[in-house]
Amino acid sequence: MKIVKFTKICCLLVFAIITIALPVIVSAEEPPRNIGYGRGGRMQGGAISPRSREPIKPIPISFDDNRAKTDLGKKLFFEPRLSKSGWITCNSCHNLSTGGADNLPTSIGHKWMLGPINSPTVLNAKFNRAQFWDGRAKDLKEQAKGPIANPMEMASNHDLAVEVLQSIPEYVKLFKAVYGEEKITIDNVADAIAAFEETLTTPNSRFDSWLNGYDDKITAEEKSGYELFKEKGCISCHNGFGVGGNSFEKFGAAKPYDRDTQTLGRYNVTKDERDKYVFKVPLLRNIELTAPYFHDASTWSLSEAVNVMAEYQLGMKLTNDETNKIVAFLKTLTGDQPEVIFPVLPPSNANTPQPNRN
C-alpha cells in the first residue's frame, strides 16, 4: 500500500517535472531571446535601480498589441511591389540585417540613382521626435509615405502602390482584417508600416542592463566612457531612450562644420535663418552597426565621429584615451536586434500592374 502510494506520488512528480521542464530542456539550445519580454524594466528592477535618474533611459520592452497590424506592416516593409521597379523595398535601404540602415554613404535608389543623404536607421526610430534628418515628417506614419513616391527611392506613386496591393486578394483580406474595409488606402499602408516600425526596438543592450542595476554588465573602461560622455557634454544632445532623437541642433555648434555646406537641414522645413545646418540629433543606439556616420557620411570611423563631435559641437579636443573610452561606451549601446521572420508575400496576378524597371 505504502509503496503504491509512493509510486503514485513519484509518478505524479515525474509527470509534473516533465511537463514543466521538458520543453525548456528541449529548446535550451536556442539562445535566450527577449528574456524580459513583457516584463521589461520591472523584472530587471528598473524602477528601483539607483540609476533610474540617469539621463539615458533603458529601452522599454514593447508589447506587440496588434499582431495582425504589425504582421501586415512587416509584409509591406519587405514588399518590392511598392516600388516602381518591383525590386526595391524599405529593407533595401534600412536593412534589418545590418542595423536598420544600408551602411552606404548615400542610398542607392531607383535606377541606381544615388541619394543626397545618408540613410538613418529605422531601429528605435519611434524615439525620434520627428522623422528625417531635418524632421520634415512628424511621425513614422507620415514618413512612410515619402519613400514610396520619391522618384530617387522607390519611384512609385501612391495610387500605383495602392492599386498593386488592391489587386492582390490576400492583401485585401489582411487590410480588411486590420482596418475593417476592403478598400486599401495609402494612409492605412503607412499606418501598418509605422506599426511594424514601432516594434523595431533594440532592448537589453549591455548599457541598459547596467542602467537596470546590473553592475558587471559594463566594464570599468566603458563606464568611464559614459562618465566622459556626460562630463564633456555629449549627453546634453544625446540622451533619453534613443540616446538622441529628442532635439534639433546645429551641426557646428562650436565651430562651423565645413565638410558639407550644401545640406541646409532644418532650414528647409522652417525657412528660418537660424535653422541652417540644424539637424535632428541622431540616435546613438546600435551606433557601431551603422557606419558611415553623419548626414554626409563624412567618416566611417566611430572614433573619428566622436572627435568631430568634440571639436565641432563642444569646441574641445579629446585625448586618444578619452576617445577610446567614449567609443567603448558607445558600443555598449548595441541591443538585441529584432528577430524578424522573413515574410512570405502573396503572388501577383493578371490584374496586378507589372513592375517597370525604367
Added chain:
Amino acid sequence: MKKNKLIAMTCLVLGILNAILSFTFAGGLIDMAYGRDIKSDRSNEPIQPIPFHYDDNRAKTELGKKLFFEPRLSKSGWITCNSCHNLSTGGADNLPTSIGHKWMLGPINSPTVLNSKFNLAQFWDGRAKDLKEQAKGPIANPMEMASNHDLAVEVLQSIPEYVQWFKKVYGEEKITIDNVADAIAAFEETLVTPNSRFDLWLRGYDRISEVEEEGYILFKGKGCIGCHNGFGVGGNAFRKFGIAKPYDKDTQTLGRYNVTKEEKDKYVFKVPLLRNIELTAPYFHDASTWNLSEAVNVMAEYQLGTKLTEDETNKIVAFLKTLTGDQPEIIFPVLPPSNASTPKPNRN
C-alpha cells in the same frame, strides 16, 4: 489498492506520452509525419513528394544563410543573393530579367532557388554542375554582384565574427571562396518546399479537388510529365524549347549550346522546376509571358504540338497551383558590422 495501482500506472503512461509529445512538438511535427505515409497507393506516380529536409549541420547552414543575405559580397555593398532570389516571393525576383550592379539589366529571367537542389545542373543552360559551383558565379559577375572572389573573401576575412564562424565550420581561420560557396550551397539545400497540397495527395491524403486531379491527369495524358517530373516536377533533363514547333519569340539565347557547342543543343534548356510555379511569374527564360495559362498553352503548342481547350488549360493551371508548398521559414539573419580593415563598398 487496485485503484491506486491503476492511478499509478495511468500516471506513468501519461508521463511517457507527455514526454513523447513534448519532444515531438519541440522538434516539429514534421518528424511525426515523416515516414508515416511514404507508402500510399500513389507512390508510383512520376512526381514524388519533396522529402523532408534534415538540417544536419546547423552551423554551416546558418553561416550560409548569413552569406545569402550578405550585401558586402557585392561590390556596391547593396546587392545580395536575396535581391534576385527573394525568399519572400518564391525565391525569384519576378522581373523579366534581373536588375544587377548599377541597374544593369541581365540577359535572362532569374529562376527560383527554392528546391534548386533537385536540378541536375544549375543555370538555364546547366553550365554549373551543382549549387556550390553555381554560387561563385553571381559574386563575380559584373552584371550581378560585380565583386570578385578575392575582394569578397577579403571583406569576410576582415570581420572577426565571420572568421570565427568559418573556423567553426571548416576548421580554419582562412576563408576561401570555396568554403563561401559551400556554405551558401548548404543553406540553399534547406530551401525546399514540402507539404504542398499535391504532395499530401501523393502521400495518400485527399487534399486536391476533382478539377485539380483532372488537371494532373491531363498533365500526364498530354505528355507534360515526359519532361516535368520527379521531386521538382522538372530539373531532370535538358530539352529543346520548341521541339514540336520552333520557338520564335527569342532566337538569341542559345541555351545549352553555349556549354557544349553542339549544334543539336541550340535552344536547349534545363527543364525548369514547376514547384511553386504560381509564385514566380513571369515565365520562360525570356519572360515572354506573365500569365500561367498562356505559359501552359505555349508549352502545349511548342513542346507537344497540340492545342488545349480552355477547359484543359484551366484544369492544368489548377493542378499546377497545388504544387505550392510550405515556404521556408527564415529568421532574418543579423550580420556582424564592418570595421576599419573592411574594404569599403563601391557603388560605381
